[in-house]
Amino acid sequence: MRRKLALLTMCGLVVLGITTTAPAHATGDERFPEVETTRRGGPPDPGEDVLVIGHRGASGYRPEHTLAAYELAARMGADYIEPDLVTTADGVLVARHEPEIGGTTDVAQRPEFADRKTTKIVDGTPVTGWFAEDFTLAELKTLRAVERIPELRPHNTIYDGRFEIPTFQEVVDLSRRLSRELGRPIGLYIETKHPTYFAEQGLPLEPALVKALDRNGLNRPNAKVYVQSFEVGNLKQLDRKLRVPLVQLVGASGAPYDFVHSGDPRTYDDLVTRKGLAEIARYADGLGPALDRVIPRTDDGGLGEPTALVDDAHRVGLDVHPWTFRAENEFLPTDLRSSGDPAEWGDVFGLYEAFLATGVDGVFADHPDIAVEALRSARTTGTRGATETVEATVGG
Amino acid sequence: MRRKLALLTMCGLVVLGITTTAPAHATGDERFPEVETTRRGGPPDPGEDVLVIGHRGASGYRPEHTLAAYELAARMGADYIEPDLVTTADGVLVARHEPEIGGTTDVAQRPEFADRKTTKIVDGTPVTGWFAEDFTLAELKTLRAVERIPELRPHNTIYDGRFEIPTFQEVVDLSRRLSRELGRPIGLYIETKHPTYFAEQGLPLEPALVKALDRNGLNRPNAKVYVQSFEVGNLKQLDRKLRVPLVQLVGASGAPYDFVHSGDPRTYDDLVTRKGLAEIARYADGLGPALDRVIPRTDDGGLGEPTALVDDAHRVGLDVHPWTFRAENEFLPTDLRSSGDPAEWGDVFGLYEAFLATGVDGVFADHPDIAVEALRSARTTGTRGATETVEATVGG
Numbered sequence: 001m002r003r004k005l006a007l008l009t010m011c012g013l014v015v016l017g018i019t020t021t022a023p024a025h026a027t028g029d030e031r032f033p034e035v036e037t038t039r040r041g042g043p044p045d046p047g048e049d050v051l052v053i054g055h056r057g058a059s060g061y062r063p064e065h066t067l068a069a070y071e072l073a074a075r076m077g078a079d080y081i082e083p084d085l086v087t088t089a090d091g092v093l094v095a096r097h098e099p100e101i102g103g104t105t106d107v108a109q110r111p112e113f114a115d116r117k118t119t120k121i122v123d124g125t126p127v128t129g130w131f132a133e134d135f136t137l138a139e140l141k142t143l144r145a146v147e148r149i150p151e152l153r154p155h156n157t158i159y160d161g162r163f164e165i166p167t168f169q170e171v172v173d174l175s176r177r178l179s180r181e182l183g184r185p186i187g188l189y190i191e192t193k194h195p196t197y198f199a200e201q202g203l204p205l206e207p208a209l210v211k212a213l214d215r216n217g218l219n220r221p222n223a224k225v226y227v228q229s230f231e232v233g234n235l236k237q238l239d240r241k242l243r244v245p246l247v248q249l250v251g252a253s254g255a256p257y258d259f260v261h262s263g264d265p266r267t268y269d270d271l272v273t274r275k276g277l278a279e280i281a282r283y284a285d286g287l288g289p290a291l292d293r294v295i296p297r298t299d300d301g302g303l304g305e306p307t308a309l310v311d312d313a314h315r316v317g318l319d320v321h322p323w324t325f326r327a328e329n330e331f332l333p334t335d336l337r338s339s340g341d342p343a344e345w346g347d348v349f350g351l352y353e354a355f356l357a358t359g360v361d362g363v364f365a366d367h368p369d370i371a372v373e374a375l376r377s378a379r380t381t382g383t384r385g386a387t388e389t390v391e392a393t394v395g396g
Numbered sequence: 397m398r399r400k401l402a403l404l405t406m407c408g409l410v411v412l413g414i415t416t417t418a419p420a421h422a423t424g425d426e427r428f429p430e431v432e433t434t435r436r437g438g439p440p441d442p443g444e445d446v447l448v449i450g451h452r453g454a455s456g457y458r459p460e461h462t463l464a465a466y467e468l469a470a471r472m473g474a475d476y477i478e479p480d481l482v483t484t485a486d487g488v489l490v491a492r493h494e495p496e497i498g499g500t501t502d503v504a505q506r507p508e509f510a511d512r513k514t515t516k517i518v519d520g521t522p523v524t525g526w527f528a529e530d531f532t533l534a535e536l537k538t539l540r541a542v543e544r545i546p547e548l549r550p551h552n553t554i555y556d557g558r559f560e561i562p563t564f565q566e567v568v569d570l571s572r573r574l575s576r577e578l579g580r581p582i583g584l585y586i587e588t589k590h591p592t593y594f595a596e597q598g599l600p601l602e603p604a605l606v607k608a609l610d611r612n613g614l615n616r617p618n619a620k621v622y623v624q625s626f627e628v629g630n631l632k633q634l635d636r637k638l639r640v641p642l643v644q645l646v647g648a649s650g651a652p653y654d655f656v657h658s659g660d661p662r663t664y665d666d667l668v669t670r671k672g673l674a675e676i677a678r679y680a681d682g683l684g685p686a687l688d689r690v691i692p693r694t695d696d697g698g699l700g701e702p703t704a705l706v707d708d709a710h711r712v713g714l715d716v717h718p719w720t721f722r723a724e725n726e727f728l729p730t731d732l733r734s735s736g737d738p739a740e741w742g743d744v745f746g747l748y749e750a751f752l753a754t755g756v757d758g759v760f761a762d763h764p765d766i767a768v769e770a771l772r773s774a775r776t777t778g779t780r781g782a783t784e785t786v787e788a789t790v791g792g
Contacts, residue, residue, distance in 0.1 A: 061765075072765060075471045155741045157734075158723065158766075162773070183579045327554065338553075345551045369457075369468060370554075377558070 049379070051362030052371045053189050054078035055324050056097060060366035063145040063156060064104065065095040066163035067174050074178045077372035080187035080226070082364065083171045086194075087203045092137040093168035093212060097148075098122075099194065102129035105143040106161060113139070122197055123257040132165075133201050140165050152328050152343045168209075172216050187224035191249070195234035196258045206234055210241045219243055228288055232271075233258040236283045245285035247321065252290035272309055278316050286319040286361070294322045294358055301334035303351070306358045314359070323364035325351060325371060349374055445775070447758030448767045449585050450474035451720050452493060456763035459541040459552060460500065461491040462559035463570050470574045473768035476583035476622070478760065479567045482590075483599045488533040489564035489608060493544075494518075495590065498525035501539040502557060509535070518593050519653040529597050536561050548724050548739045564605075568612050583620030587645070591630035592654050602630055606637045615639055624684055628667075629654040632679045641681035643717065648686035668705055674712050682715040682757070690718045690754055697730035699747070702754045710755070719760035721747060721767060745770055 057069025058076055070081040083095040099122065102108050107116075107130045116135065119128040132140065145163045147156040166174075168190075175186045192205045209227070213219040221243050228247035229235050233256075235246050248271065255267040270276050272293060280287065289309060298304045313320045324331070330342035338346040348367070352374035355363065365371035453465025454472055466477040479491040495518065498504050503512075503526045512531065515524040528536065541559045543552040562570075564586075571582045588601045605623070609615040617639050624643035625631050629652075631642050644667065651663040666672050668689060676683065685705060694700045709716045720727070726738035734742040744763075748770035751759065761767035 068769065072472075075473065076468075077471065155723070158741050158743070158745065159769075162769075181579065183577065327551070345554050347554070349554065373464070373555075373558075 050356065050360065050375055051079045051321065052077060052368050052375065053080045053082050053321060053362055053364045054368045055082050055364040055366050056084065057081060058366070058368050059148075060153065060327060061156065063147045063159055063163060065097060065166070066145045066159075067166045067170060068159065068163050070166075070171060070174055071178060073368045074175075074182060074186045076369040078186070078365070078368040079362075080189040080224070081171070081175060082189040082191065083166075083168060084191045084193050085168055085205055085209065086132045087198060087205055087208065088135055088137045088140055089133055089203075090136045091203060091208060093205065093208050094132060094137070094140060095166050095168065095171055096132055097193065098127075099131045099133055099197065100127050100129040101132050101135075101140075101143070101165070104145060104148045105130075105165065106146055107143050110143070123194060124260065133198070133203050137167065152330055154343065168212055169216075172212070172218070185224045187226070188218070189226045189228065189247075191228045192231075192234060192238075194257070195229060195231045196261050206238055206241070210238070213242065213244065221245075226286065228286075231256045231258040233262075239283040246283060247286035247288045247319075248280045248284045249288040249323075250290065250293060252292045272312075274312055274315075277313055277318060281316040281318050284318065286321055287313045288321050288323060288364070291322050291324070291355070294320070294360065295354055297333055303333040303335055303354055306354075310358045310360055319361040320359075321362035321364060322355065322360055325355075325363050325365045325367070327367050327370060349377070353378065446752065446756065446771055447476060447717065448474045448764050448771065449476045449478050449717060449758055449760045450764045451478050451760040451762050452480065453477060454762070454764050456549065456723060456761075457552065459543045459555055459559060461493060461562070462541045462555075463562050463566060464555065464559050466562075466567060466570055467574060469764045470571075470578060470582045472765040474582075474761070474764040475758075476585040476620070477567070477571060478585040478587065479562075479564060480587045480589050481564055481601055481605065482528045483594060483601055483604065484531055484533045484536055485529055485599075486532045487599060487604060489601065489604050490528060490533070490536060491562050491564065491567055492528055493589065495527045495529060495593065496523050496525040497528050497531075497536075497539070497561070500541060500544045501526075501561065502542055503539050506539065519590060520656065529594070529599050533563065548726055550739065564608055565612075568608070568614070581620045583622070584614070585622045585624065585643075587624045588627075588630060588634075590653070591625060591627045592657050602634055602637070606634070609638065609640070617641075622682065624682075627652045627654040629658075635679040642679060643682035643684045643715075644676045644680045645684040645719075646686065646689060648688045668708075670708055670711075673709055673714060677712040677714055680714065682717055683709045684717050684719060684760070687718050687720070687751070690716070690756065691750055693729055699729040699731055699750055702750075706754045706756055715757040716755075717758035717760060718751065718756055721751075721759050721761045721763070723763050723766060745773070749774065 054070065054073025056064035057066060058073040059069055062069035062072055065084060073081050084097045085093045086096045086099045087093055096104060107113050113130060116130050118131065119126055120131060141164055143165060144161045145165065146160040147153055150157045172188065175188055178186045190209070192209060195205055198205050210219065213225065218225050219242055223244055225244040226247050227238060227242060227244055228249050230249040230251060232248070235248060239246060250268045250271055253268065259266055271280060272289065293307065293309055295306045296304045310320050325348060327345040327348040328342060329337040329339065329344050329346045332346040332348065332351060336347040336350050338344050348370055352371065356378045363371050450466065450469025452460035453462060454469040455465055458465035458468055461480060469477050480493045481489045482492045482495045483489055492500060503509055509526060512526050514527065515522055516527060537560055539561060540557045541561065542556040543549055546553045568584065571584055574582045586605070588605060591601060594601050606615065609621065614621050615638055619640055621640040622643050623634060623638060623640055624645050626645040626647060628644065631644060635642060646664045646667055649664065655662050667676060668685065689703065689705055691702045692700045706716050721744060723741040723744040724738060725733040725735065725740050725742045728742040728744065728747060732743040732746050734740050744766055748767065752774045759767050
C-alpha cells in the first residue's frame, strides 16, 4: 500500500525537517488527542524523537500483558503500549505473549482446569501446558496473571493474583482513557502471535484484528497504531486490509515460521540483506530487529560494533525499532553487567547510549521509565542530533 | 488560625458530605488545576479518598529528593510530592532529608570538598560528614545524588551520579509543570528539617519558606500545600504566617527536639493523648504519626491491633497521614515478610489493607504506585467505605 508513494512522501518530509518515520507519524487531528499520532513539525518535545514502546506493558514492574502493566508504561512516559494477541476458544482476542498460559497465569493451581493441560506443536516445537484457545473468554477471566520470570523479577510477584487477562478491546479502551487522562496520545503497538499456528487451530487472528481496528475507528493511517509480526505472509495479507503502519519483526536467528511451513528456504538473515529490506519495504513501514542485529555481541558476550542495518533500513524508508531493552544483568552484554547476579540491574543506560547512537527510531523497553530517562539524557548531552534544542527537564 | 472556626467549618462540610479533611481541601479554582486542591463534592475519583504522598519522591525507585524522584512519584499517581528542606550557606532552601549530605550525594568523592568534612551536633547527637549549610548553592549544584540505601535498593544505584540536588524553587516549578502536563494538581507536602538546629546555625528555615510560598502564590488556604515538622514551636510560629494546612509529625518514640532544647519535659507520647491532640488541633490540621502509633507491632514484630489514635485525632478534626509505607522486608512487620532477604519485597498490600481499615486519610509511600494500586484495590473490594461507587479501572 505504501511503496513508491510512501518513499516520495517521506523524502518530502525529510526536506521539511521531519524525521524519516513519516508514514507512521503523518499529522493527525490535534484537537482531541485520543489515539492519534504525535509527530508534528516544530521543535521536538521530550520523548518525541525516539519512540518508547512499553514492551508487554511496563513488564519490568508488573506481570506482563495486564492492564496494570500497560497503564504503568503509559504513566511512565511510553508513547506506545504493546499488546501481544492470541485468541480464546470463542474467538475473542486477548493479550498474552504465548498461547500457552501456564507460565503467566495461575491456571496450574485451578483444579477445574486440570484436564485442559495438553501438548501441542507450536511452530514446530512441542509445548505442554494450557492454551488460550482451549478456554472461553469467561473461563479465562476467572484466571489471574502471575509474574513470568519471578527469579529475575521477584518484586513483581507481589502483584501475582491481582490482575485479569485483558481482552484486546479492554486494551483499546485503556489507551483511550489514558490518552484523555494524560493529555497525550497513548498508541497501540500490536503483535499477532504465531499466525500460522492460530490459522491451523481454525482461529486465525487477522480477521478478528481487522474487525476490531475497524470497529474502534483505528484502521486509518493517522491512528497511533502499529501492527507487527514475526511472520511475513500475514503482514502481506494485512497490508491489503489495514491502513496503519506494519512492522516486520526479525529474530536474532531462524526464519519466519510461515516460510518454514511453506518450504520457503529464506531465513531472517535473508530478510535483513539490502534486497530483503527492499522487499519488506513493499508491505511494511518498520523493522523490529533483535538487538543483536543492530549491535552484535563480541565473542565474549560484550557489546560489539554496530552493523549497517539501521542505515540500510532507513535507505529503503523503514523505521527501526529494536527489542528488548531490559535492565537485568541476565539480558545485558557481559561488559555492561554490574555483578554476577542475573537479577541485579546493570548499565542499561550504556546500552541505550550505544543504540541511540546508531540512529534507531524506537525502543521496545520492559522498563519504559529508564528508556525515557535515557532519551532525556541523550538529548541533554547532545548524544543524539545537534539540531535539537530540548530543555533538560529533570535533574541535570 | 484554625481553632474553633476551623472545627465549625469542618462540621459544616461533614454535613455536606465532604470528608473530615476539610481545611486542606476547600474547593479551589478549578479552571486551571495548577497547584490547587483536588477534594470536591460529587463522587470520589480514584485516589481522591486517601492521599498518596510520594515520600521524598518515588524514593523506592530513584535516589531520594531528586527532581527525577518527584516526577516519577507524580507520574505514578501521587497526589503530593514531599520535599524535605534544609538550607545552603547562602540561605537557599534545597531538598535533602538531612543537613548531612555525605549519605545521599557523591560529595565524599570530591577532593575539592574534602576539607568541609566536619562533626556537628544535630539535635543533641554528634554527626560527622558534610553539611548543606557549609556549601553555597553553586557548590552544591556541582554534586550529584546517589542512592541512600543501596544495600536495600540496589536497582536505584543505576541512577547514581545523574541528578542534582534540587532547590525548593525547582521543586515548585516541577509541581507546576507536572500539574499542567498531567492535567491534575500535584501538591507539595513540605517538611522543615531540624528547625532548632538550623536556627542555631543562624540560618532559620521558616522565613525563607514563608517568603518562597508567598512569592509563588502558594500561601493561601486552597493551595495544594502542606507544611510538616517534627518540632512544635516552629509549627506554632508558622501558623501565624502561613495560610496552608500544617501537620504535626510524631515519632515512634522520643520528643520534639525543641521541647528537649527548652527543657519542656513532654514527649511524643504526650502529644498523642486526647489532651495532646486537642492542643495540636489549635495550630495544625493534620497528624503525621509513625506507622507503629496507628498499628503497633506485637512482641515478635508482627502487625498488632490498631490503637485509638485515628479516631482520637479525627475527633478533634485532625487528618492522619502515617509514615512510611515501604515494600522491602526490612521495613515490614515480621508476619508480612516474604523471606529472610531484607531487600526483597513482602506483603506491603497487607500492610496497606490494615491501615486503610483504620480510616487514615493519607499515606506516605516510598513506592507511590503500590499505594495507588492498594487504594484502587480497597475501593474495588469495598474495604474502605460502602458508600463509594468508584469503577475498577485496572485488572479486576
